[in-house]
Amino acid sequence: MDAEYSALMQNHTWKLVPLPEGREAIESRWVFRAKYNADGSLQKYKARLVAQDFSQRPGFDFTETYILHGDVAEYVYMKQPRGYEVGDGSLVCKLTKALYGLKFRHNSVVFVLVYVDDILITGNFDKVVSQVIQQLNNQFALKDMGELHYFLSIQVTKTVAGGLILSQEKYVKNILKKAEIENCKPCQTPLPFSVVGSLQYLTITRPELAYDVGKVSQFMQTPLDEHWKLVKRMLMYVSGTASFGLHLHKTTVHNIRAYIDSDWGGDPDDRKSTGGFCVFLGDNLISWSSKK
Template identity: 45%
Template structure:
C-alpha cells in the first residue's frame, strides 16, 4: 500500500503494510475487495464474470456461493461442512462474526417458512419510512396509483419541499427491491425529481398509504423442479404527455419464482406501438442473457 498523501517519509522506497483498509481513503474499498478476492481465489472460488461480487466454488459433489457487499458476506451451498470450513478459515485471516442463518441483510428481511419456502420483505424499512413521515396511521388504499392518473411536468404549483420529495422517492426506490408492485409508480415519480409538483407529492402520499396497508408484502420463493427462465414483457405507446415516449416493463421467472423485473421509460420516441413493443422485448432479452450467464 502506498503511503497516503501528506505523509512524509525520508525513505521513498518504503511502503505501508496493509492490515485493514482505512475507510477514509478513496482507494479503501478497492484495496479491501482486492485483498478479500485474492483470498477467496486461493480457496478455489471463482469470481462470476457477470457479477464480480459473487464468488462460486464448484466441485463434482458440491457447489458454494458467496456474495460480498463491502464487509458483509452471504454464504450458502449444498455442503454444510464445506461452508463451515470456509467460515472458519476466513476467520483465521479476517476476524469475523458469524451471525448464523440469514434473517436480515442490507434492510431486507429473510424469513424461512414451511416446506422450504423463503419470504424476502422490507417491512421494517417500510415501517421506519412511514414513522419518519408520520404516515403510520394513514388510511390504506388498494392500489399505489389511482385509476386514470396522469403525470405531467407542466404546472405552476411546485411541491412545497422538493428536497423532501427527492428523499422520499429515493427511499421508495430502495423499497422496490422486494416490491415489484411499486416499480411502475416509483419509476414515474423519479422522472420529476428536477421539478416536482404538488400533484406529484399527492401521488407519493398515496403510495405511502398503499405501503401502510401492505407492509408485510414481499417476494416468496419456493422449491421448483422447473428451473426454466420464463419472461413476460409489455409496453404502452407514447404515454408520456411531455415527450411522447413509451414505458417498457418486463418480469422474469425462474420456475415459479419471480427474480427480476423492470419498469422504465424508453430512451427514444417509438413511431408505432409495434416499435415500442420490440424495444420492450429487447430489454427483456438483454436481462435474460445476463441472468443466463449468471446461472451457468
C-alpha cells in the same frame, strides 16, 4: 472503540512507512452508528476508524486509496442463509486471495454476496460452504451471526415448505415515520391510475411498485403539489401492506422464463415508451424492471 482498535492491530491492517517528501498525511476519524434487529430493537453499537480520503488532490494523489478499516467480519450462510459483517475496505481483494485455489467438488455452487461490511454465503453443499468459511477465517476474524433474518433492511422469513419470504416491513415503518404519516389510513391500491411511487429501495421486495417508482422518478427535479399527493397515496398503500414481500421457494424446475411489454409511445409529452419485463427461475421471480 477498544474492540475496533484491537482488531486493527491484531490483523496488521496497516504498516508504518516514511511520509514522502512534500506529502501530507490523510487524517482519520471515528464513525459511530447503531445496528438494529428486524423488530427495531438495538443489536449493538459499532465504531469504525475511517480515512478522510476527501482531502486527496486531483492530479497529485487522487488515484491513491487509503484504508484504515479493520479485518473484522461477521457472517451468515445459507441453507437458511447465515451472514458476516466486515470492517475492511480492501475486502474484495482479500476475499479473492482467501478463495484463490480453493478446490470445489463437482457440481458445487457457492455464492458470496458482499455489501460494505456485510457478507452472505450460500451454496448447495454444506461441506463446501464450510470450506469457504474456513478459508475466509484464515484471513479475517469472523463472527457467526447465525441464520439470516435481517439484511440491509430486508427481513427474511422461512416458510413451512422450506422457502423464503423477503419483506421490508420495518423499512416501511421508518419511511412513514420520516414522512410523519405513520398513523395514516391505509389504501388498498398504490394509486388510482398506477402512476407514482417514490420508494425506490422498497421495489427490491415489492415488484408491484416498479412502474409507480419509474413514473415519480421523472418529476424528482421539479415536483409539484400533485406529485406529493400521489407520493402520500403510495405511502398510505404501503402502510396497509407493510408485511407484503417476495416469496422464494424450493423448486426442481430451473428453466428461465421472461415476459416483456411496452405501451408504445404512451407518454403524451415526448411520445416515448414505458417498457417492463419480469424474469422467472422456475416459479421464482428473480428480476424485474419498469422504466421509460
